[in-house]
Amino acid sequence: MKAADQKRLLREMIFYRRFEERCFEAYMERKIGGFLHLYSGQEAVATGVLETARCGHDYVITGYRDHVHAIKTGAPAREVMAELYGKETGSSRGRGGSMHVFDPTVNFMGGYALVGEPFPLAAGLALACKHKKTDQIAICFLGDGANNQGTFHETMNMAAVWHLPVLFVCENNQYAIGTRIDRSTAVVDQYKRMCAYNIPASQHDGQDIDIVMTAAKKAIDQVRAGKGPYFLEFLTYRLRGHSMSDKTITYRPKEEEQKWAERDPLKIYSDRLKKAGVIADADIKAMEKEVQDEIENDIVKFAEESADPRVEDLYKYVLDDNPDPRWIGPLQNAI
């Protein structure tokens, strides 16, 4: 990979970290409502996998921890932030919020709050690609907790039987909200569960973006070549709680958190680039400053200054707002 691309990737990850931390601040200021699930600590997974995919062309879908996936796929960060602020300019026009970012202009097909619900939706997107004979694939990002839903097994089975072009990315952060994986799951290594469905699967370090990209490239090439679904498991860790409402201290040992903090994906990658002479500390400082300025002076400003949705539009978007009367009617009665 060229040095310019390496620098760009590092900057992207710094941006995502700062974006999420800025969301934390806005939440504390009560500018963001509802539930908020931050991605800090897991950046290498979405950044690495989507760097390897054809963003804007392939379909991407995920759970509620969706801001970074949406932005990396191509959703404007301004619009994602405006969505969190509940503004009309938001990705989902302020109707979805943090957990439901959508941007179909880049084929980002949403974040979902029902754990495991996106599995079949992803397979359906892949079915559409196959049906239309395009070279698109569908990529589904979900956590390890989702793998204990029935939809996981049902979807893997159908994806395999129908050879669907879908890549499942399991971001194994080892906790289903506050329940450690070995307390909830018989087989802790998630990739092993794929042997029941004859789906090729592998497990990798999710903190090292280079490893992520190498694994993702192999998987994506295979899926795009029409060889059916693929399952990638990345071992990762969230720096913060499941959402803003939990304290990790009740369920994660401090030593474990410290161990993983040392394996921060931003640190791993910046250390590597520094060692290779691609970047210096001063460049990283400058990058951080630039990102900070962009988020504050452009992205947050845009969200703050955007208008709220109009209350008159409450019923907009429930059903098609411009339906064809040939199909809808209504039927005419003479009484």
Add this chain to the structure above:
Amino acid sequence: MAELMYWEAIRRAHDEELANDPNVIVMGEDVGVVGGTYKATSGLYQKYGEQRIIDTPISENSFTGIGIGASMAGVRPIIEIMSINFALLALDTLVNAAAKIRYMSGGRVSCPIVMRTPGGTAHQLAAQHSARLARMFMSTAGLRVVTPRGPLDACGMLKSAVRCNDPVIVIEHERMYNLKEELPDHEFFRPLEGAEIVRRGTDITLIGYNYSVHLCLEAAKRLEKDGISAEVLDLRALKPLDRETIRRSVEKTHRVLVAEEDEAPVGVGSEIIATVIEDCFFALDAQPVRVHAADVPVPYAAALEHAAIPDVEDVYKGALKVMGKI
């Protein structure tokens, strides 16, 4: 004009829509090789192939979800769920996903799926194959719910449902698949909205939907012999509901009865009566009556099943009660 049975009318709608748009697909248990439990997709697998007529495993939540996902990317799936009881397994994807995706994406993503399923009691199918559940879908914002009473609507409304950009739940009935009706030979569509006056009358409005329309029509014949002129209104669509036609009919007859095969609490009948009270309370000359199933799981034994489910006699007597004759 040709006389078709209800299942044949559904089959014709599938065939025409599959021929019209290559993005229409059919999914469900045994819809392909077998041709559907009620024959509604018979012969289509042979005609359109396994890529478009997809036999699914018995995984209602996820195959429905796969259909919904495909619809988000421009495919138009007609999903058959073999019995409405099984649709309970697909509620997450229907209610949490299909019904909400348009809204929570700010109108940017739509889910043009059709989910067809038979709801209703037949012949001693017992509690887990006899549910109705229309009321549950009726209470979900973001869905359209239609209940074709006969072959004409079964064909014409299914075709409209396929073309429409919203998720549409089509509720059929086990006992209606062999009903016959004349259908035009040329292509036709029936709208997804609007109640229909299927019999004109002046003394009382009998409101039904799905199978209960037939109970109302039979009861109306008996009432006529008693000198009572009953108007029969088929709701056709439970969501969105045609409040205007209900109001106009009740303002004409001043009396109303709602017949449903489902249980009464929080049911379709409750909603219709509430609508009548809100929209035309002062037009009423008598207390409204709901005719409905007993609030029990549907029993197996024939005598018990019969006692649990409303029939023509129940509608007839209910109407006499509204008329103050009993």
